[in-house]
Amino acid sequence: MRLTVLGGCGAWPTAEQACSGYVVEHDGFRLLVDPGYATFPRLLELMTPGCVDAVLVSHGHPDHCADLNPLLRARALGGTRLPPLALHAPHGALDAVLALDKPGMLASSYTVRPFRPGERFGLGPFAVQTWDLPHFVPNAGLRLSAGGVSVAYTGDTGPSPDISRLADGADLFLSEATYLHTVPDPGDAPYLLTAQGAGRYAARAGAGRLLLTHLWPGTDPQAALAAAAQTYDGPVAVASGGLAVDLAGR
Template identity: 40%
Template structure:
């Protein structure tokens, strides 16, 4: 299983990276986890977006889903677009939210139905199989409905937290995984709001308690100190840990 970082900037695109988006490949099957601002452009450096087999959305904040609008244009209007519908596994209100993102005004929104090119599937705890991938979703703590994903293929397991504050579900999500791809938005601070994001220390505590073999930190906001976030994670977690970078690839 191969992980490619399409974007890893938290909350907004940064000077060196689009917002959150991650490409997973196993054999000839390709899935994306989130498509934040700028990630569709980055994807084209690695694959033909028409070769995607599914997209999973952890939640519907723009830094995780804004490029769905661009994907809709591509799949509707490219002169050589293939047939068929792309599975989109996302929170329940995604069809309406994504239609509003795509439609420029209320009149067009009233008649916009994206089901001609997308097959919307409501994310739930039921596992989803896409080729060799089995994806299990776990609800996590954030400002809106938000899910973490546990992805298994080729005998390897990756857990992706999406956006979350500390919560007990994260330990189950990341239990004994080969890689924990965890948000670590900011440095640890008693003034950080509860139930929004993880610090580097908190991400490391999840990795340690869950027995994750490797920790990859992502979603660092552009105004935070990434080196300090990594340092506080390394002070807690004994395994290999690193900050991911845009366009980076990792074999799992």
């Protein structure tokens, strides 16, 4: 299994970094996870729009799904007849982005396959487990397993005992880490994580390695790594465009 980062910036993209977006590949199947702002150009550096086999979205915030629109436009209007793209997301999460164009314009380019966080299902070669994790809108923590390895991804979340269950023994734990040590607004604290907290969950779960994502724009990546290393002594990296992680089990 291989995970390639398209972007890992939280809230909005910067000149250097797209928002959340990842491609997970196994046995030739290409799964696009969370196509947030500015991820589509990065995707085109890797493949054509027709090479995407399915899309999986953790929640409906635009920094996790806005670039689904240009992907669907390219598939529907690009001149090559392509099969409808399966879009897996929590119920209602894609309503806003799918309503950006006039009714019916892109309808032939996709099929929506909604799920409720907590459900399990198959997606190509992947076994998908989901958890209902706390955020401002319904958010699904995602665990993808195939070929004896697994990737656990929080989407955006606040503290929850389910995070340790999501990441339990995962080969790669991809965790939101919006801030370094504390969430500055107490009202946001139930819905966002820190790099230090991500490290703590990775250690509790016995994850093989930790990849920090959704850093607030302008955050020093080295400071995020240092914060996570205070609570987790395994390999840690920051999700940045172009980073690829190959997983072959432990």
